[in-house]
Amino acid sequence: MVSNLVKTLFGSSNDRHVAKLMRTVNVINDLEPQMQAMSDEELQAQTEKFRARLDNGENLDDLLPEAFATVREASVRTLGMRHFDVQMVGGMALHRGEIAEMRTGEGKTLVATLACYLNALPGKGVHVVTVNDYLAARDAEWMGEIYKFLGLQVGVVVPNIPEQDRRAAYQADITYATNNELGFDYLRDNMKMSRRQMVQRPFNFAVVDEVDSILIDEARTPLIISGPTxxxxxxxxxxxxxxxxxxxxxxxxxxxxxxxxxxxxxxxxxxxxxxxxxxxxxxxxxxxxxxxxxxxxxxxxxxxxxxxxxxxxxxxxxxxxxxxxxxxxxxxxxxxxxxxxxxxxxxxxxxxxxENQTLASITFQNYFRMYPKLSGMTGTALTEAPEFFDIYKMHVTSIPTNKPVGRVDEDDVFYKTIQDKFAAIATEIREKQELGQPVLVGTVSIEKSEMLSEYLQKEGIEHSVLNARFHETEAHIVAQAGRIGAVTVSTNMAGRGTDIQLGGNVDFRIEDELKDMPEGLERDKAIEKIKAEVEEERQRVRDVGGLYVLGTERHESRRIDNQLRGRSGRQGDPGLSKFYLSLDDDLLRIFGPQTAFARLMNKNLEDGEAITHPWLSKAIETAQKKVEARNYDIRKQVVEYDDVMNDQRKVIYAQREEVMDADQVSDVVEDMRHDTAAGLVIHYCPPGSFPEQWDLAGLKEGIADIFELDMPIEAWAEEEEVEQELWIDRIDDAAKQKMDAKIEGLDEERWKQIEKQVLLQSIDSNWKEHLSTLDALRQSIGLRSYAQRKPIDEYKQEAFMLFERLLVTIREEVTKALTRLQIQIEQPAAPPPGTLPDFITSHFDPLSGDDNSADIDAETGTIRSSLPPRQSPRPGAPQAVLDAAPEGEFTAPGNRNAPCPCGSGRKYKHCHGALA
CATH class of the missing domain: 3.90.1440.10 (SecA, preprotein cross-linking domain)
Known part of the structure; x- marks a missing residue:
């Protein structure tokens, strides 16, 4: 009661935060006449002035009012769109590394331009993360008009673009890409064999569109790069x-x-x-x-x-x-x-x-936490605010709407069976269609949408079905869902990214109806006619109550339901929303409260009879909260386990970068050789033990296996003073002399490259095996709970021991490979064709097996090409050929079937891209 009184008197913490930001909006508005008075050239020159001020010691916060005012004016001149004051507040929230919760139709895409422009000024790059390739390409082209006008470069990363285009996109000031593309490029970069092949640069700032979808829903499933078995x-x-x-x-x-x-x-x-x-x-x-x-x-x-x-x-x-x-x-x-x-x-x-074997993986949580500053925007985030802060340390700021919301949200209606519910829905839709009110029907599965479609057909109701089977045309269907009498059946939130405008969408109507009409006076007249028709139709729809959103079932997450409701009532439009439920719905059947009301409804509710009560809606919300808490636990568990791997991943990737950046790694190789010799001596002749307990035969065999040396171990053991450190130095010296003799006469630069390649190959192949071991460990570790042990603690302990063993294995393998390597000066023979399959990227949940994505081209059905690392030479092989091209000699092609740039005439995958 006291907290409610405080909110009434002083407003919520969110209200006070927004009010504080609005004071800065007033400063921006005061600058508007000054910006309007500038010529295009003067406005464009603002970018260089801002950068000069940054070089002179000012920070981004100092530039914010002028930069935002500049972007607003540039938007007016290029797109004819002026940022609302509340959009300025959203832009400031993004700049502060917060999540801006803005209702559907409030212009989140335009809001991002404010924070992106400001944070792109230092030249370190800004990433705008979208949920699909269509939105990435659309927004990059659409909002790119503003950035290009102000002198910034815009890049877009979509599947199947050449490697050089991908690298150029990341070098741009502002880069649009999907979360999958960003994550997979990060993993692929850390599998490359040289720094010049990498496409990304250090992380700086990211704005995540539909942040709840990307950082919550899809975060249940890690990104994985794998190869077929x-x-x-x-x-x-x-x-x-x-x-x-x-x-x-x-x-x-x-x-x-x-x-x-x-x-x-x-x-x-x-x-x-x-x-x-x-x-x-x-x-x-x-x-x-x-x-x-x-x-x-x-x-x-x-x-x-x-x-x-x-x-x-x-x-x-x-x-x-x-x-x-x-x-x-x-x-x-x-x-x-x-x-x-x-x-x-x-x-x-x-x-x-x-099936596929894991070669590299990362969760979205650990990927996006690498950004020094991360922000996001969505229409629904407050229900997940605790998780956003716990995992990402991001606060949610609810941005007021530009105009008051005119939508009416009615209580849920309950029926006994699905058949009764669908029959009632069909009747309701027919009545609304006769009035001319457009209806958007939300279903939770293809099966349910097609079942409802059959009911509508029986009633003679003309409608469009929007689900996974017809996703190619979803943007066009959604765009016209607000027309007079339109009935659109949509599976969940299919069609995100396209607003439902009352009366229809002018741009989509022009595209659909006039695509074959040439430019000219006749086309201009046709466009004006369409605009007049849409405006007239918009008013008619408003008069009958606006868009009616009808939910056929509650989703597991309240957020998904809110997204569906949010399609209606945009920018002050009237609207209506209502959910129809039955006791057969999955949510009620599996997670619903086993209370007296459920038994009462089953007993007393007649066939076809409906019941409505706020208590029932509250019970549904309680069930949804249960599911949300369960899903959060699943995501949290994914993070806890991946945090263990993430610490190890950082070490391995940092070592790879050090190797790639180093001019030579001879010191590292020498240390590995010495440590390997020490490891053998200590293993077979443990310190503190008696000489008669030593395994001299095992030590002699180990030295022969790794170094190909026959050392007089028995004679050493008979010396008066046995010093293990002396033995280690003798083995190390003998191995060094053998190596020096082997590389005598070989070009020094080439040998440096050979050492680097062997080291990188060993890291990559052993890291791959380590990931498989950790996967197996994670799947079995849950059984430890039967012994009253906490699985995550057991996993941490065993993963650490496995990692220590991994480092020892890499050290031994590099030493063994270089010792046994046969140097061949002439051009090596091409390996047999078909030995190197392209890598597959996938996105699945190892705990629940819920979700998975591979980067396969949906149109052609072919696997996308990517540049894989070479695997390490097989230890003990009689001859391994390493053809090391000097740095900078050529750039690897994006397609592995392309001719090798070295000029050999063979395909890249059979030449410099081949496995040793």
Whole structure:
């Protein structure tokens, strides 16, 4: 009560914060006449003046009022759009590293130009992060008019652009890109073999559009770069056939946790079936030898029981395509992890693609936390404000609307069954359509949208269905969803990035209706006619109540529901929103409160009867909060585990950069050789032990294996004073003499490059194996909880020991490879074709297997090319050829099938891009 009184008297903390920022807006407004009086040339000269002032010691905060006023005037002259005062407040929030929560239609895209321009002045680069490639390209071109007018360079990073274009885009003052492209480029850069091949530069400032979608929803799934492993298609098909013979009594499923496990009877049945098929060794399914088969059985069970066609995925062009649970879009190229996607492919009888091995990975949390300053904007962030601060240390500032919100949000309506609910919805839509009021219907899955579409067809209601099957035309459908009598059925928030304008969208109508009409007087008249029609229609729609948003089901997250509501009532327009629910809805069935009201509704509610009460809506909100808390725990767990790997990743990537930047790494190699010799002596002859306890034969064998030296260990042991340090120096000296003799006469620069390449290759190959080991550890570590041990603490401890072992392995492998390396001056023979598959980038959740994205070109179905590192030479190989080109001699092509720039005439992947 006291807190409410304080808010009434003094306003909330957000209100006070906004009021403080508004004082700066007044200063900016006072500068507007001065900016308007400037010529184009004078306004454009502001950029160099600002940069000169920065060089003279002023900071960005000092420049903010003038810089924002400059951008506002530039926007008026280039786009004909003047920033509202509240947009200025949003721009200041972004500059301060905060999240600006702004309702749909308030112009977030334009708001970003203020903070981006100001933070681009120091020349360190600004990244604008979007949710898809379409928005990245659109916004870069659209807002780029302002930046280019003011003398800034604008770049855009989208899939399948050449490497040199990608590098140039990152060198621009302002770069538009998706979160996936940014993260994958970071991982790929840290797999390159030289600094000149890297495309990104040090992080500076990022503005994340739809920040809740990117930093919350998609943050449940780390980014992964992987390479294909052996084909196991037959095993997947065989196991899938066996799993189909199981009945519901053979397993227990938990939809809430999204898990399914075999019962005791089910296990016995599977063992018998696998034994008959000859797929297991012995008769016990859980013998160590059958670990892989158990894994395949579990994934096939999950694919058949938990994953539903047209809800979790669809089958298109003989491929299983995942449906994004948050947007309802088809995610072409995305693949579930850990063999789950292959299990679903076997279930649907489509072509099974091989599993992949992790080569590099990072979570969005740890990627975006590398930016010294991070900000974001979205229409819905306050419900997740604690998570934004806990994970990213970002505060949420709610920006007032430019005009008062005119939308009416009605209480939820409850029905007993889905059939009753859909029948009522169809009746409601028909009534609204007859009035001429446009209706946007939100569903949670393709299955539900198509089921509703059938009801609407029976009622004779003309409508458009917008879901993952037709995402190519979604922007055009959404743009006209505000026209008289329009009915648009949309899966979740498909169509983000395009406003629904009452009466229709002028630009899209011109594009759709006049695309074949040539420029001229006739076209100009047609455009004016369209504008007049849209304006007239807009007023008619306003008169009947504006856009009606009808939700057919509550989403797991309140934020997604708010996004749907936010499509109506933009810029002061009238609007209406209402949700229709039933006791059969997944949210109520799985997470809903098992209370008396649910039993009462089941008992007393007649077929077709509806009930509305604020208490029921409150119960739904309680269920949503439960799910949000559970999802936060999942994301938090992902971060906790990745934080352990992130510390190790930083060490490895820093070492790689040091190696790439160094003129020569001979000192490092010599230290590794000495430490390897010391490690052998200490291992076989532990300090403090008696000489008779030493393993002299093992030491002699170890020296022969790594250094290819036959050292008189037995004679050393018979010396009067045995000094282990002396033994180490003798081994090290002998190895050095052998190496010096080997490289005598070899060009010094070339040898430096060989050492660098061997070192980088060893780091990369062993880091890849280390990631696989950590993945296996993370999947099994949960069992430690049965021993009353905290899994994350156990993981940290074991991961640290594994990392120490990794560093020792790299040291030994580099020493062994250089010792055994045979130098070949002439041009090496090309390796056999087909030995180097292109890398695949993917985005999945290792804890829940929820989501996964690979950078496969959706149009061509081909895997995007990327520049992989060479793998280290196989230890012990009789001959390994390293053809080290001096730095700066050529730039690796973006496509690995392109001719090698060295002039050999072979493809790059068979020449300088080949594996040793």
């Amino acid at each position: 052996e084909d196991k298609s037959e095993l997947y098909i065989s196991v899938d056939k066996l799993v189909r013979e199981l009945g519901e009594e053979d397993y227990e499923k938990d939809e809430k946790q999204r898990s399914v496990v075999l019962t005791e009877e089910g296990t016995e049945k599977v063992e018998r079936l696998l034994e008959e098929a000859g797929l297991i060794e012995g008769t016990n399914l859980y013998d160590v030898e059958n670990t892989q088969v158990v894994h395949h059985v579990n994934q096939a069970l999950k694919a058949n029981v938990l994953f539903k066609r047209d809800t979790d995925y669809i089958v298109k062009d003989d491929k299983v395509v995942i449906i994004d649970e948050f947007t309802g879009r088809m995610m072409d190229g995305r693949r579930w992890s850990d063999g789950l996607h292959q299990a679903v492919e076997a279930k649907e009888g489509v072509d099974i693609k091989p």
